[in-house]
Every structure is written in structure tokens, then in C-alpha cells.
Amino acid sequence: PEDLQINYKGMLYPGVLCSVEMFQALETFEAREDDLLIATYPKNGTNWMIQILYEMVSLVHNREPLLDTTCIEFGNPEILARFKDRPSPRILSTHLNFKNIPKSIYEKKVKILLIVRNPKDTAVSFYNFYNSLPALPSYNAWDSFFKDFMNGKVVFGQYFDFVATWEKHLDDKTMMAITFEEMKEDLPTALKKISDFFHLSLNEEQINLVASRTSFNSMKDKSENTHGKLGDSFFRKGEIGDWKNYFTEDQSKEVDAMFEKYLAETKLGKLLNYDKYCK
Ligand code: A3P
Numbered sequence: 001p002e003d004l005q006i007n008y009k010g011m012l013y014p015g016v017l018c019s020v021e022m023f024q025a026l027e028t029f030e031a032r033e034d035d036l037l038i039a040t041y042p043k044n045g046t047n048w049m050i051q052i053l054y055e056m057v058s059l060v061h062n063r064e065p066l067l068d069t070t071c072i073e074f075g076n077p078e079i080l081a082r083f084k085d086r087p088s089p090r091i092l093s094t095h096l097n098f099k100n101i102p103k104s105i106y107e108k109k110v111k112i113l114l115i116v117r118n119p120k121d122t123a124v125s126f127y128n129f130y131n132s133l134p135a136l137p138s139y140n141a142w143d144s145f146f147k148d149f150m151n152g153k154v155v156f157g158q159y160f161d162f163v164a165t166w167e168k169h170l171d172d173k174t175m176m177a178i179t180f181e182e183m184k185e186d187l188p189t190a191l192k193k194i195s196d197f198f199h200l201s202l203n204e205e206q207i208n209l210v211a212s213r214t215s216f217n218s219m220k221d222k223s224e225n226t227h228g229k230l231g232d233s234f235f236r237k238g239e240i241g242d243w244k245n246y247f248t249e250d251q252s253k254e255v256d257a258m259f260e261k262y263l264a265e266t267k268l269g270k271l272l273n274y275d276k277y278c279k
Helices: 020-026 046-061 077-083 103-107 119-132 142-150 159-167 180-185 187-197 204-213 216-221 223-234 249-262 267-271 274-278
Strands: 005-008 011-014 036-040 091-094 111-116 175-179
Touching: 005 020, 020 077, 036 046, 046 091, 046 111, 046 187, 046 204, 046 216, 046 223, 111 180, 111 187, 119 142, 119 159, 119 223, 119 249, 119 274, 142 249, 159 249, 159 267, 175 180, 175 187, 175 267, 180 187, 187 204, 216 223, 249 274
Parallel strands: 036 091, 036 111, 111 175
Antiparallel strands: 005 011
16 A cells, blocks of 8 residues: 555655654754764664663663664654653664754754664665565565665665765764674674763673673564564564575676765775675
8 A cells, every 4th residue: 555655855754653744743853962863774773773772771870761662753743752751861763864853963962873784785674674564565576676775765765865964974073883784793892882982881791791682682582572563573684695695696786886876985885894795
């Protein structure tokens, strides 16, 4: 059904989760200086990072924050009010393009952590997500999803456009980028970077504790508690390189050309270590 995806200002959004009223309400969202904001294109590690920050804040503040796995733009204006009485620091997440985030986020100089994952694994993860989530339309074939992915006819728009708009702000003191792949390769080192960026000052023992609590298997094991029936859709494989099981040679070259055009020469492009993970 078409209303599973709505078009707002030229971009598709999940119709079950987003609405024009919500986008309008979001314009007056009141950010706080000590908010911790996670920005990701879908399937780039949003839920992983939410759990990481949840575990970090629990340890540092000695209390359990609310585990909220929904993005700020999801729901209706009444649901948006839930953030008002939440104690600081609040853990927030968004899939919005930089140009669409609430103004108060940059006015309050909220710290933003951008997580990026290589585009090929992103596409495969997204394809499987479309086919497992009732809130999104299903695709009969990988090839037709791939076309829509490349044309930005998927929810939250095109990957390269998303990454390129955020890339422009990478030098801001309030922003840091980290890759899904570096988290996979060495989680404790990535966690140290995250802890330093948010001034959470976790010690080594705490870092290791967070690492074990946020491994793929331990998150998958508790996914029914954290995500209810949707758990299996959010924790599928959690690996690097699954794209090789889906991409044709031509599709691979098409993504390489887009990467070359939009990202290869940028800081974020270098951070992605493209040749290692996408060739
Ligand atoms: P796959 O579909 O490749 O398995 P998001 O949370 O942004 O929707 O991203 C989901 C992707 O992150 C899925 O990728 C999921 O398995 C992976 N993921 C979630 N938690 C993870 C973890 N702790 N370690 C590794 N990958 C994880």
C-alpha cells in the first residue's frame, strides 16, 4: 500500500511513524545543551549506538535512563512531549538530514555523533529490513530495491545525499563521526572515543562492561525486551561484507562510481575505508 511511505518536501518517510503534523511540531522541539544526539542513515547502527549510550549513561550517572529506541521524528506531537520531563542527559536519535533537524539542536550546540556504515552493506541491511518490517513495503527482488536505493526512493532519502549533508558539518566542535566498521573491528577503542567525545569519562573496566553488554549476541538475546516482536528485524546478522552475497558486478561498480563522485575526497569518505570494505 502506498501510504506506507509518505512524501514530505520531496523525500520519503515511513507513513506509520512520520506525519506532516509531527514534522511541524518538531520545528519547536526544545533541545538541551547536554542532550546526546545520534544521527544515522537507517541501518547504519542506530540501535547499537542507542544501547551503547544507554549503558554508558547508566554507569556514569548511576541510574537507568529510559531506553528509547525511537527517533525524535517518529510518532505524533503528543508523543513528542515525552521528552519534556525526561532527566538529563537525554539520549536522542534521528535519521533526518542535517538541513531538517530542529533548529534548537544547533542553537544549543548539542553534541552530535554520526555513525556511518559502508553503502553496500547498508543497502543489503535496508533491503532485508524492508522485507521484514510490516510498516514498510516489501520488495520481490533485490534488483528492484537496489534501483530505489540508488535513486533515493527509500525512506529518509538517498544514502549519499544524507552522508554528504552531514559531512559538511564534520569540522564543527559539536560533531564526531564514527564508522560501523571500526566499531565491529575494535569495539573497546571505539567506545573510548565515544566516551571521550561526550565527556562521560568511563574507565577501562566500565568500557569493557559496555562492550560486553553491546555485543551483537547480547543485544540479539535481549531484543525481545528492547524491541518486542520486531527484535529479529533489528538484529539480523551484524556483520561486515554481506553485500557480496547480493551485489552483481555492475551494481558494485555503480556504487563505486557514486562513492567516487560524492565521498571519496572527503574526510568521511576516508574514514569509511572504502577499499577495504567495499572492494
Ligand atoms: P544487518 O542487517 O546487516 O544485520 P539500525 O539499528 O540503524 O537499524 O541498524 C541495524 C543494523 O545494525 C543491522 O545490520 C543489525 O544487525 C546491526 N547491529 C545492531 N546491533 C549490532 C551490534 N551490537 N553489533 C553489530 N551489528 C549490530
